[in-house]
Amino acid sequence: MKKQLFKFNTTKTAVACGILAASLSFGTSALAFSDLSGNPAESKINALQAEGVINGITHDLFAPKSKVTYAQGIQLLVNAFDLQLNNKQSKASVYFTQVADKAWYSQAFLIAQQNGLSVDKMVNPTDPMTRAQFAHLVHQALMTKGNFPVTLMYINISDGEKLSPDVSNSLQALLNMRLITLSDDGKFRPNEAITRSEAAVLIYDATEFVKKIVPVKEVVTPTKSYEGIVALEKAAVGVNKVSLTVDNLPNSGYTTSINRIEFGKDLTATLYFNINQPDPGQMNLQVISKSTAVTYVPSNYKVVAKYEASSVIVTDPFSLLLPYGEGPTTPIKNPEDLIAK
Structure with missing residues (x-):
């Protein structure tokens, strides 16, 4: 038996x-x-x-x-x-x-x-x-x-x-x-x-x-607010590559995700980002670290970043919203796709 x-x-x-x-x-x-x-x-x-x-x-x-x-x-x-x-x-x-x-x-x-x-x-x-x-x-x-x-x-x-x-x-x-x-x-x-x-x-x-030992039922995203530093680089005609960097993360396992982008009538593109905790069981250097996420926006938009604590994580940073007033579209995979839109 x-x-x-x-x-x-x-x-x-x-x-x-x-x-x-x-x-x-x-x-x-x-x-x-x-x-x-x-x-x-x-x-x-x-x-x-x-x-x-x-x-x-x-x-x-x-x-x-x-x-x-x-x-x-x-x-x-x-x-x-x-x-x-x-x-x-x-x-x-x-x-x-x-x-x-x-x-x-x-x-x-x-x-x-x-x-x-x-x-x-x-x-x-x-x-x-x-x-x-x-x-x-x-x-x-x-x-x-x-x-x-x-x-x-x-x-x-x-x-x-x-x-x-x-x-x-x-x-x-x-x-x-x-x-x-x-x-x-x-x-x-x-x-x-x-x-x-x-x-x-x-x-x-x-x-x-x-x-x-009682297992943790779910991983809670840190409640503190994070500041994102935005850097722009020309990627193609009419398109900028946006690098969003977050500093002062607890260790090297924390990563940054761009959840969504809102394009305002005032030609401001707001990047809403989230901080993701390390995978369970993953070993990381216990040092203050930084993480960068990348996306693309039309070059005529001013870009700002806002921290958005959320359990919804977008794994594809190119799944963006179109400029204000336009309908939804398929995910944008590269700068050329953005130009075509």
Whole structure:
């Protein structure tokens, strides 16, 4: 019987005994593992076992130093974070070239894909997961539970220079959440295979974090007012390129968006702009920063900028309103389009 960490159910999964013995499965064994004596993770592993979250490779052996495969790791993540299947008609083989639909782990891979976990479509389920790969997926699974209030400060990972930006951001977030730690020399050992013990500890700490920390339901745009500095540059005949810069932003993750432009009868173009907070989990330099947004206006208009706190963010800065009195039009993508109008 497989039990989930947050919501217990009685769904049974038929798997071969050999697979169960080799995998990080979920069960109800009440016996203490005999190979954990003196292991720093003993209490957390035993706690997971007592909750029916994790089993050993036998009734009394956990094998803490054994490597975790992708199949085992994905199954553990899906069950621990109670990730749900959104489309029951879909098949894992549609998204993963080496995941057979009848494999015991196929549904876990499908659930992970449907919940936004970035598992490579070419992954071999029997390959071991690295510490960085598992931590990255844990962070993504954690974020399915909401945005959590965490003060992000950049922490140097001395052996993390070759990691992708997405993985680096996940590790930084987990470091700030104090869910992972570095060695005394600042190393994480990202490319080493993660062990059963390490995976179990990270899962325990992450799920306990979810239980204790109340997620932020929505990100609120800062209420303070910002001043926009406008710079004009000739872009084409009759068209000016407008660069709107906002200074004194809290960190490098804040960005400026031009929500709309109003063209007045007095030949004044008013740019209404908004300040957007950093993406959840994104690491940014904690220094006072500035951000610039660009758009185009007819050269005979005077341009002014006004801050407009709004939850509506226009991602296309060229979706403008026509001069006063004219009807709506399609988004303006370049200066030539503006001239044609």
